């Protein structure tokens with residue numbers, strides 16, 4: 020099996036058409052391999068979230084190809100795409116997207132159940148995922164009874180449950196205290212070290228330092244790539 024989990028090939032994304040069209044991405048080439056965590060940084064509006072939604076097959080690009088585990092997404096039927104998303108991709112969104120009427124463990128096991136697992140069988144891996152984010156003792160609470168940080172930890176447990184191979188996280192540490200941020204980053208790093216691949220959108224250079232590579236977006240284009248070491252050196256120098 021190839022080590023390449025994701026490839027974006029000349030990807031462009033335009034919202035709307037005519038005079039009001041917005042070009043959110045253009046000419047984006049990017050690969051993510053097994054064991055690799057790529058951080059994406061860039062100003063607000065630079066196209067970071069669009070990059071993740073296109074990479075995860077949630078929206079087709081206007082042009083270019085998205086290839087996940089060797090599958091050209093443009094060539095899959097809606098049903099094949101849905102299956103690939105469910106089995107291979109884990110999303111962590113900024114606004115958690117937990118289902119309020121389901122408990123923490125039910126939220127985490129939902130992707131497995133959608134994939135045909137029996138409820139009872141899905142509970143075990145869901146509890147294991149909650150354990151990694153230090154929430155096993157809150158498994159039967161509803162989202163409303165959890166803090167924002169705890170909800171985000173449930174969301175990341177749901178994104179990785181069942182061993183999804185590509186994890187796409189959009190500012191998963193955004194509104195969180197630093198302890199929670201660290202737990203989330205450790206989880207992500209741990210899954211990637213175990214053979215997954217990941218993209219981490221972040222504003223924070225200290226969080227990007229957990230990645231193997233940092234990609235900088237400006238106006239929808241990749242304008243620079245760097246090793247975290249060089250960036251954190253810059254960061255430390257700047258703040259010294």
Ligand SMILES: Nc1ncnc2c1ncn2[C@@H]1O[C@H](COP(=O)(O)OP(=O)(O)O)[C@@H](O)[C@H]1O
Nearest residue numbers: 034041042043062063064065066067068069070
């Ligand atoms: N659904 C949408 N419809 C129209 N324009 C959008 C939509 N989503 C994003 N955009 C525009 O695309 C550009 C990139 O947005 P986005 O990917 O959200 O950037 P970021 O996540 O880096 O802040 C921005 O100009 C934004 O206003």
Ligand SMILES: [Mg+2]
Nearest residue numbers: 067068069189
């Ligand atoms: Mg965004």
